[in-house]
Amino acid sequence: MSRAVDQELDRLFAEAERSKTCLVAPSERTARLLNQRARAGHVIRPRRSLFARTAYWNALRPDEQALHIVRGLQKLHPSWTFCHESAALVWGLPLTYRRMDAVHVVNTRAMRRSGGNAIWHVIEGDSETVVEGVRVTSLERTLFDCLRSSTFVEGLPLADRGLALLNSGPQRLQDAFARFGKGCANISRAIGTLSYANARSESWAESVARALMITQGFALPDLQVELPRPLESDRSYRVDFFWQHASGRSVIGEVDGMIKYTRDAARPGQTAIRTLADEQHREAQLTMYRMPILRLSYQDLINTKRFVEKLTAYGIPRDPHVADAIKRLGAKSPRTALLYQEMRIPKEIIEQFIAS
Numbered sequence: 001m002s003r004a005v006d007q008e009l010d011r012l013f014a015e016a017e018r019s020k021t022c023l024v025a026p027s028e029r030t031a032r033l034l035n036q037r038a039r040a041g042h043v044i045r046p047r048r049s050l051f052a053r054t055a056y057w058n059a060l061r062p063d064e065q066a067l068h069i070v071r072g073l074q075k076l077h078p079s080w081t082f083c084h085e086s087a088a089l090v091w092g093l094p095l096t097y098r099r100m101d102a103v104h105v106v107n108t109r110a111m112r113r114s115g116g117n118a119i120w121h122v123i124e125g126d127s128e129t130v131v132e133g134v135r136v137t138s139l140e141r142t143l144f145d146c147l148r149s150s151t152f153v154e155g156l157p158l159a160d161r162g163l164a165l166l167n168s169g170p171q172r173l174q175d176a177f178a179r180f181g182k183g184c185a186n187i188s189r190a191i192g193t194l195s196y197a198n199a200r201s202e203s204w205a206e207s208v209a210r211a212l213m214i215t216q217g218f219a220l221p222d223l224q225v226e227l228p229r230p231l232e233s234d235r236s237y238r239v240d241f242f243w244q245h246a247s248g249r250s251v252i253g254e255v256d257g258m259i260k261y262t263r264d265a266a267r268p269g270q271t272a273i274r275t276l277a278d279e280q281h282r283e284a285q286l287t288m289y290r291m292p293i294l295r296l297s298y299q300d301l302i303n304t305k306r307f308v309e310k311l312t313a314y315g316i317p318r319d320p321h322v323a324d325a326i327k328r329l330g331a332k333s334p335r336t337a338l339l340y341q342e343m344r345i346p347k348e349i350i351e352q353f354i355a356s
Contacts, residue, residue, distance in 0.1 A: 217322030
């Protein structure tokens with residue numbers, strides 16, 4: 001392969017990488033050259049007619065790879081509108097990696113067709129929109145479709161994030177779900193999850209912790225509560241969870257610091273060490289409130305038994321009859337119970353969101 005050809009392909013790849021998309025060959029000749037490189041291992045072809053440099057592709061997280069594919073397919077098929085999990089990915093909703101493998105596209109005709117690069121869905125009565133150059137279903141419709149196929153623990157982070165993006169109360173989504181619901185399966189699951197959504201939840205882990213509290217019958221905390229700093233009364237700290245007991249006793253709840261260290265260290269001028277030091281100073285001041293500080297780690301989210309034991313040890317009020325009722329529902333109506341089932345969260349899923 002001539003040096004001129006190498007330079008031309010490198011230029012095309014550089015343009016695609018700047019746009020965070022896969023390369024779509026501009027001609028049949030270029031496609032043949034790219035396929036030759038793919039056979040040699042220098043190029044990856046994640047979908048038919050989509051290409052990426054191997055080293056670049058392998059450095060991407062699975063969600064970044066999935067977005068590259070969607071953007072590449074949009075360039076390849078400008079008339080496509082993406083839906084379900086593909087639209088959720090574009091909207092920035094917190095999907096687990098296992099739900100990113102398939103590509104979902106709207107088919108407004110009466111005939112369903114799946115195969116090739118996509119799974120097709122008949123969706124009517126929705127207004128498509130464009131998000132960062134990609135045509136997708138509305139955020140309301142995207143949430144409706146994803147929540148219908150999600151367990152409660154999986155769906156609550158989606159609903160929380162959706163409310164935050166809409167910057168409105170749940171009524172807007174409830175009205176939209178009622179419009180979309182005619183003839184659709186699992187509507188009650190979507191509406192049930194939405195009924196517990198809270199836009200103040202700031203992370204996937206906070207949403208999952210709250211979902212576990214609900215399914216296990218624990219009293220729900222206030223979210224993102226501001227407390228005046230003991231040494232700087234004109235400033236405040238925000239805590240993830242805050243329980244105020246009727247007796248006047250209070251408990252502060254915080255999500256595992258490692259999740260925050262990874263997220264905050266990505267800010268300009270911030271390092272993981274600096275973030276850790278800031279968190280230590282913050283926690284030292286929080287202890288001056290003389291309130292118990294319940295810190296939830298990702299190990300707590302993985303192990304439901306451990307989660308229950310920790311919240312119980314900190315005196316968080318609980319009605320165990322709620323968890324028992326959910327288990328009985330599971331035996332009586334497994335499909336309905338899927339909404340609230342007690343669910344063991346795989347370690348790899350927890351680590352995915354810590355690293356994101």
